[in-house]
Every structure is written in structure tokens, then in C-alpha cells.
Amino acid sequence: MSNTPSSTLLNTRFVRRLGPHHFAHLRACAEGLAIADCARRYLGVEHGHEAITAHRQAVDAVRAVARRRGESAWRLVGLTIRTQAGSARPDLDEFAAAQGLEAFSESEVVKLYAEAFAADRKTARSQRLRERQLALLRRLEGLAAETPQPGDLVAGWFDGVLAAKLVTAGILTLGDLNARVSAGGRWFASLPAVGVAKARGIERHLATLLPRDVQPPRLLFALSRAPALFDAPSPSGASGARAASPSGERVLDDRSQAALARSLLDAGSDLEAVQRWIQARAGSLATATLYRREAHRLLLWLQYERGENGRGATLAQMGVAECSAFMAFLQHIPPRWISRVRAAPGQPGWAPFRGQLSHRSCRQSITIIASLFAWLQSARYLAANPWVLVNQATGDDPGHKMLDTKALSEAAMAEVLRFIDAQAPSPSRARMRFIVRFVEAVGLRSAELLSARLGDLRMEPEGWVMQVHGKGAKNRIAAVPGQALHALEDYLLARGLGSIQAAAPSAPLLAATQDAMAPIGYQALYEHVRGWLAKAVRASSLPANERDRLAGATTHWLRHTFGTRAIARQVPLDVIQAQMGHASIQTTTAIYGRAPIRRRVDELGKAFG
Template structure:
């Protein structure tokens, strides 16, 4: 008969929860271990190797006892007295592990046994989960079991993605344990929390979802638990026939210029006008689907039945949206998608609804009202509607700001130079492809004043040497289509060209030069590492060679570029030397758009004419560009005020 094959401990499934099933025999054995009795003697004295596999060898016995001791110490830290916890932490710091006496061992076991009660929502996660997992969850602000359940319900199947080194496997093990404790906790983990994402398939099939009027339109608390509303984005939205607007009171009787049988057709016809303007299309889609969902679900009316008082009610709704319309950001195919995004500091109740509403700024409220008024005006013009109720609704009151743009994130000259030097140094390292990509992006925005959207769509075929350059001072120019579909040409610095060439070399593409009027083509900035997510696979389809290096060169999205820059800046804040505390704070607040503002402030400081800066930045008005002049004047006055203060201090001495 063949000997049974031993199993390495490393191949066993990882246990994420703390063991609670120790017997009196285990506690007696552990007491002997604490008193320095060898594990082999303990195994022979207290255990039967045939019944207790961990007593088969002295190594296995020692591993079992150490694991038990670690568990009891963690329970004591979570549930014991402050004096005991302080002693254990001090012992661990000094010796690397707790050194227990007979007295402290008794206190540890008593604390552990007191903690051997059913889990409760208020229990700290450290009392039930292993230390490594506990540390990672606490880093996300999760302290108790109740908060962990709420976090999972709020985030859904992908709740674990924002937590470092949790992963799908550990996440499913945690959720499985939470489900087994639902009765004791008195909390329910939503059904889709541990869904498994299949390759290239969304978690939820993109079928149409019918929304219906809510039985509790006020959203106020009732005797019964409030159920999560069924909401869906515009492309998946279906409404009952009675609320479709097919027979709306405001429907025009004249010949209609568009083929629209109901309100959804009319909305899609209006949005189709902006199919070539993706940013505008995205913004208008958001406003119209919010309004349509509000009308059907909370107002119980079709869009073509709404009157002035309904529009006024929606204007009030925008000041403080119903919490059930608010949630964290999810993919549009997810049942957890909500029309309004919950602020990062927002929390969720046990039923999954937001515990507080998102607050729209007055500017956002006014934008929504104007966008809806424009849509209704178009529907009247094409004879779908007979009248526009939004014409009788005033815009929300907005305080006119003295400074339209927030340019305080622009980097000072010294910090800008330090950042450029650090990017050059890190880009010179072997395998630093991400650093070379982020250096090219930052210099393209910081030296040419591009918006992040403009940097994302910039292409190689639109970059060429300028006729006005010389051998001593070569100048390249880039033609882009920016805000408002206005085309402009911006200069590109020699440092940016060096960074772009290195970035293209990482992509195994020849940056080249213009020859015979046929320059290389492709996005100036493109990912060198393609994430293995469904969205990335769809965006960067593999070429015929089947290699990711020969992908379809889709380039970065504006949001993807912003995330890349933000992630690399955070690393610099943590690891970059020779930074003062103020510089670390400034760099930590910077985002992609900060480098465009850096170009504006630095070029004005170097006495570049304001009208030239205006043309490079693409401002429609010179008045907008003069904000950078004011910022430089403010900086000068602050520096001089500091100088005066230092002089006064010297005089007092």
C-alpha cells in the first residue's frame, strides 16, 4: 500500500478567520509550551498522532502551538484590558513575539474565552479575521464587522478591488464566512456580492430594465424597510406604456420632424445630435437620464406630461437628491449603478442606500436646468412637444466668482524643476516604462499647456518641426483640436521630444521624423501595460500577431491619463528625497490639469507676453489668461511680505 502523500502547508487553503474551536487539551498543551516544554514532549504527552495530525512530528506540533498562541494574542489585543494589550504590544516590539508568564498566559486565555461569543456587528474585525487581512481592511477605513458588511453591500461584487492584496479568492472566503454568520450578525450580505466575473463578460447581462413608480416617493423612513429602487441608465431603460409618453398631454398635434413614438425615442434623437462630441454627449446623457428617472420613479409622470410645477420640483430635488438615487461609481451595466455619484466620504446603510445625499453645487444645478431647457426647446422646434415648461423656470441662483479657474494647484518654479529632474532620473532606470510614459505626459501638458483631454487625443502625425525653428533652437509644433472644437497649434519643447521618443521606444514604435510628407502615425501617449480588464480588452484589441505589444494603439483616455499621473505622483510624494513638507503637500494635491496651470503661471513669470500665453493655452478670452498674471502678482506680494516680516524680526533682535 502506497504511503499517503504529504501536503505542504503552503498548498493548503488560506484560513482568513481566527480559529475559535480550541479544546481544554489545546489550552493545557499551550500552557506547557509557554513554560518551555519541547513540542515533541507535548505531542507525546497530550495528543494521539493517529487522531491529531498536527502531533505527528515536532515541527507540525510547534507550528500548531504557535498558530494557536498567535490567535489567542490577537483576541486578547482586541478584547482584553488595556494593560494586557500594552504589555503584549511591548513584548512583541522587543522580542518579535509575546513572551508570556504564567499570569499573563492566564489573562490571555481568559480574554480569548470571553471573546468566544457569537459575532456582533460592533465587534472589531481584528477579533475575527487574521492580522494581515485586518490591516488591509482597516486601511480602507473598515473597523467593525457591521462596517465590513455595509462596505461589501455598497461596493458589490468588486468590493475588494480597492483594497491592496486582498484579491478575488480571499474576498470570496471573507464573504462566505460573513454569510455563515448572518443570523448572529443580524445583517444580510447582498446576493451579488460574491459573483464571479467571467472572462470578457459583465457581471450583469445588458438586458432592458423596466423602472416603475416608487411606492414611497418621498424616500422617508417607514415602518417597513425601504427597498432599493430599480434604476437603470438610458441605454438599458424601459418604462411602462402608461408612462412612456406615447399619449403625453404635451405632445404636439402638428407633423413631427423626428420618428419618435415615445419619450425615450425623443431623448435618443436629441442626444444623437452630439454623437461626434463625446464629452457633450456624456454630460447631456447624464442630465436627461437623471430627469427621466426622477419623472417616472419619483414623480410618477411621463416626460411629455410634465408641467411648470413639476420642473420647479425637480429644481428643488437637485439641491438634495433622494438618497436612493445616490451611490458609489459603478459600471453602467451593474444593478448598483445610480444616477448621482456619492462623495468619497459618503457611507451606506445596511439596505445599501446612501446614508446621505450627494450635494450638487449651484453651478451644477444651473447647468442641469439649462441643459434640460435646451432639450425641451429642441423637442418643441421639431414638433414633438407642444410647449416648453422649462421656459417659465428661473435658473438657480449662482454667486459669480471673481476667479473662474482654480489655479492654486500650479507648481512653484523650484518644485517644477525638482519634479522634472526626478522624472528624468527615474526614467533612466532599467525597465521604467511607466515612468517614461508619465514623464512624456507631464511634460506635454507642463511645457505645451495642454488639457488632459487634448494630451490624450494628440497624435504623432500632427506633430512636426516648425518652419520657424533653427539648428541652434529647434522648435516643433503640435496641432490639436481643443475645447469648443477650436483648432490650435502649440509649441513642443526639446525635453518633451526626448521624453516622447523614449516612450515610443517602449511601445516598440519608431518616433522618426517627417520625411516625404509621410510622418509616423499613432497616439502620442499610449499605455505600455494593458490591464487585463474587460474594458481594456475591448479598447485595446489584440492585433493579428496576437501580442499585446502590437495592440490596436487606442491611446490613453483622459481619465486613464489622470489616474496614471495621480498614481505616480503619490509614489513620488512618498519616496522622493529633498522635498520639504510644503512641497510634499503641494505635489500631493496636484493632478493632471495642474501642469497646464503650471505652464500658465511659469510662462507669465518668465515675462512671456500674455497674448502669446493665451494662444498656447487656447483661451477664447484674454481676460481668462490674465488670471495667471494675477496669480504671479499675488505670489510676488506674498514673498515680499515674508521678506518684510523677516526684516522686522531682525530689528526686534
């Protein structure tokens, strides 16, 4: 960028969306700091000539906001207000003694003093003007500053030239950039004219935009690095040149261009279309991660396994044959597509799969891809959906034991509780005991437990209930029986919050061990529960086969424990369905339906016993 012609630089857009960092930059400049230093710190602009342009664009954008808001003092934005440093002023007595004014009255001395230091009045006026300037910036920030989000396009938060490089490399959003940076190594290798120093500047600016606690998890792989991912050549002998462009995006053919002309999407490539689908359809970060993984696997397969002359294929070029071939591919993953080591995307040994897919994972992948094509056809990005012509049924997994559930037996639960109670009192032990007893009695999902607050519980004429924001962003009411209430009361006391009625409604049901009011994340919950259960199982007197079965028990096993326990205690299936938030009773029956089986055994026993 240092050799960019001045005309090009003037046309470069450094400011498209106003964020808190723009206002921080202007406040720092107002305090008298150098524009270049402020731009480097807050705007991610490294070169001085770029800093001046970026500063002017920020000033223009904020002034425009001020004018639209009817701020009469909009000219204060970006105004350089200088104050005279001057020397220290003497006090009044020192001034009178130094000037030989002892015989003058106090009022006369004060008047002469003010005249002698008239320049300080200008300093005071400048200071008041600066305070008005800072107050205006703070007020405008509250009105206009946007908080950058992982799903925001990079073009909104980086200058035009750099954003174009990122998009060309397949990095469309801040979340994509964060995932690439999080992968480590020379993540910037595919960006033209970006070296180590420029990359570190990008990383610093990204950290300013996205605080670490809101960044999405790392992508499983980055499509733009696809040409360097595989050590083994493709079956046709083609090398990484199979990609149609360095970014891994397809150049649209005539058929694709015709569909795009009627498209409802603002997408110029398959990769962009997939991103639009994820943004529109994924209801949670976990779902978005799953969708991205499956779609990128398909795009990589099209790039390396299909097409002619080493150019790969596009989504629009998929027909019935390609759908069938991809299904067969998922059921028998070639060895070169399986990672040999735990490597980040682009590193030696990395591949899109960690092993052969289970029957369930294969079926899930096909379902997701079919829904992608249906959505793209509805959006008129694709002219047709070949998946509707393909038999997507994969049948049932012959190895699945239908009556086996991932649940803790009564004996196993007793051993787990015995182990927990035998440990020294600690915040970790109190939290684990609450999780076990509460989830066993209420049947919440992990995400539901993590998002719950104490204010979600209330006493109704029917008894204690809690409102749950569950799967599919649906609300439901779950009953909270006595076992769960007692566990919660004990946990709140251990956290020093008092009773359910006395504790703050904003308190999370699950809290960090160091802070009673701080919630925890999914990874922390997963590792916490799995670690405790593994230790409890190893220390138990359970039979060896049951210890082996429980070796990988997680939080979700406690939800299944609720379902199996409720069935064993003859709770009606419709009650279990409503409590667990299943969309249909068929789901409940499929997982926990021992009652119909018992009736079938009894009736047939009467006839043929």
C-alpha cells in the same frame, strides 16, 4: 420563439442592414457547413426553423445588392454547390499497372485515365464554381457591408421580434444594449420571454456586432430598470408602480401628442427624444455620456417625484414650478437618491447619485437640461421651453478660492522629475517623463494628447508647431517649444523609433508600453499619470499642506501648470489663450488672470500706499 406560428415567423425580419457577419454566414454555408450552425454562430439565431428564414433573408438581401451592382453571377449567392468526395485517385503508373495498359502509349493511357475518372471533372468544376461564389461574396462585402456602431438602433441588427422587446425595455441602440449587458447580473429581467439561454445568445451576437475595443462605457443607470431601483418608497407612498410602463417610458398625454404631431424628430417617447438629442448634439463619447447621465436623472426625477396618482410626469408637463423644484432637488439631494454602495443599476443599494453635487456640478446639470429643452422646442417635440422663464443663475461657489489653481509649483515639479529620474529605466518611466515635460510646455488637453500623431508636428519658418484637434472638434496650431521637443526626442528614442524626422508619421505621441505604435486610451492615461504623481508626491520633501493639495493631481493639472507657469513668466494672455484653445480670452483671464490683479494691486498701492 420556438412556438412562434409559421405565418408570424415568415413575416419576421431577421435582416435589415447587412453587416460583415451576414457575409461570414454565407461564406461558411458556401464551404458546406450546416445552415443552422452558421446562423447560430454569425446571426445570433438559435432555432433551426428561424435559421432557415434568416438564411433566406440574408441571401435575398445580398442578391439584391449584387443585382443593383450589375453582377451577372448574382444567382451564385446562396447557391448550394456540392462536390463528390470520391476515393483517392491513383497516379498514372498505378492506373496503367492495375489495368494492364503497359503496352499502351502514354497519350492513350492519359485518355483512358481521364475517362475512368470523369466524375472528378465535375468535382473540379464545382470547386471552381465555389471559388467564384466566395470571390463574389468578398467583393460584395467590400461594397455593401456596414460596420455596426454603438449608436445604431437595435432594430437594424436584431430580428424584429427581439428588437421590439428590447425597445419596449428602453434599449434603443447597440450602445444601450452593451451598457445593459455590461452592468451584469440579470440585465435581461425586464425583457419578456427572455431567459438565461436567450440572454446568452443575445450577448454572443452583440459581441459579434460590436468588438469590445469600440464599445462605449457602461451607462451610469438604465431608466428601464427604474421601478426596482429604490429601497425606500416615494414620499407619497407610491411604489415602483409610479412608472407609466414597464420600460420606464411615459405614455404621451394629449399635449405631448399635439407637439409630437408637428415634431421634426422620429421619437415616440421622452427617452427616444433624449437619445435623438444626444446623437445630434454630443460631439464626443465623453459628452454623450455626460448628457445621458443628466437627462436620465431628470427622467427618473419626473417619474418618482412629480405627477399625480403615481404615474409620474413627462417632459412636456414640466412648467416653471417643476424647473424650480428640480433646481432645488439638485442642490439638496434626498438620501434615498444617493447610492449606499458601488452597485450596478437595478441592484440593491443603487441610486442615480453618488453624493451631494458640488456647486459646479449643480450648475453644469442645469445648463445641460436647459439646452436639452431648448433643442426639443426647436425640434417641435415640445411646444414650450419653461427654462427660459426661470432664473437659472446659481451664483458663484462661496467655497471656491479664485486664485487657487490645480497646478504644480516649480518646487513640486522639480520633486516629481527627481522621483521619475530616480526610478529604473522602463517604458513606463520614459512615457511619464515625456508627459510631464511635454504637457508642461505645450498645455494640451488629455484628449488632444491622446489623439495626436507624430505627423501632426512639422517644422515651419516660424519654428516647430503641431496641429491640434481640440474641444468642440476645432483645429488649432500650437507652438512646440524646445523643452517639449527635447522630451519628445528622448521618448521616441526610448521607444526605438529614432528621431522626429525618422519616425513614422502615423506613430501616436503616446504609446502603449508593450507596443511603440499602439495608442492608449483615456483611462490608461489617467491611471498612469495619477499613479506616478501620487508616488512622487508621497516621496517628496514638500511641505505637508502642499502634499495634501497635490494628493489627487491628474493629467489635467499639467495643463494648468502650463497656464500658471506661462503667467509667471509674463507670457501675454492672448498667446496663452491661443495656445490652450480657449474660446475667449475671458476664459483665460478667469483661470490664470494674475496679471490684471498685479496691475490692480500696483495701481492702488500707488494711490493709497
